[in-house]
Amino acid sequence: MANKGIPKGQQVTMGDSIPVPPMGGSFKAPQMQYIQAIYNQFAGKREEALADLKVYMQNPVGVGEHPNIGDEIKRKIREVDEYDSLVACLEKHFSTADQTPQAKQEETP
Numbered sequence: 001m002a003n004k005g006i007p008k009g010q011q012v013t014m015g016d017s018i019p020v021p022p023m024g025g026s027f028k029a030p031q032m033q034y035i036q037a038i039y040n041q042f043a044g045k046r047e048e049a050l051a052d053l054k055v056y057m058q059n060p061v062g063v064g065e066h067p068n069i070g071d072e073i074k075r076k077i078r079e080v081d082e083y084d085s086l087v088a089c090l091e092k093h094f095s096t097a098d099q100t101p102q103a104k105q106e107e108t109p
Contacts, residue, residue: 032094035090035094038090039087039090039091039094042083042086042087042090043083043087045079045083046079046080046083046084046087049076049079049080049083050080052076053073053076053077053080056069056072056073056076057073
């Protein structure tokens with residue numbers, strides 16, 4: 001399942017609400033509620049890092065506490081990459097469009 005966060009090319013300004021896409025299916029088992037909560041946390045952290053990165057890129061003068069803006073931008077890019085990877089991992093192992101993760105586990109021999 002592809003991440004449906006911010007569509008490519010869409011402009012987002014500070015204060016905009018960005019809905020976190022559901023992982024698919026309705027999760028009934030309590031352990032899947034944990035997976036959904038963790039997914040939401042990782043997706044939210046990724047969006048936060050992207051928002052920070054956008055501020056650094058559009059207004060580096062306004063970021064006075066970061067004397068070396070280049071290093072800070074690199075750090076934020078790494079942070080986005082980390083959360084992208086974590087979100088993709090959860091989508092790969094716990095999400096399908098037509099069945100719940102629990103049903104997927106039952107099919108595995």
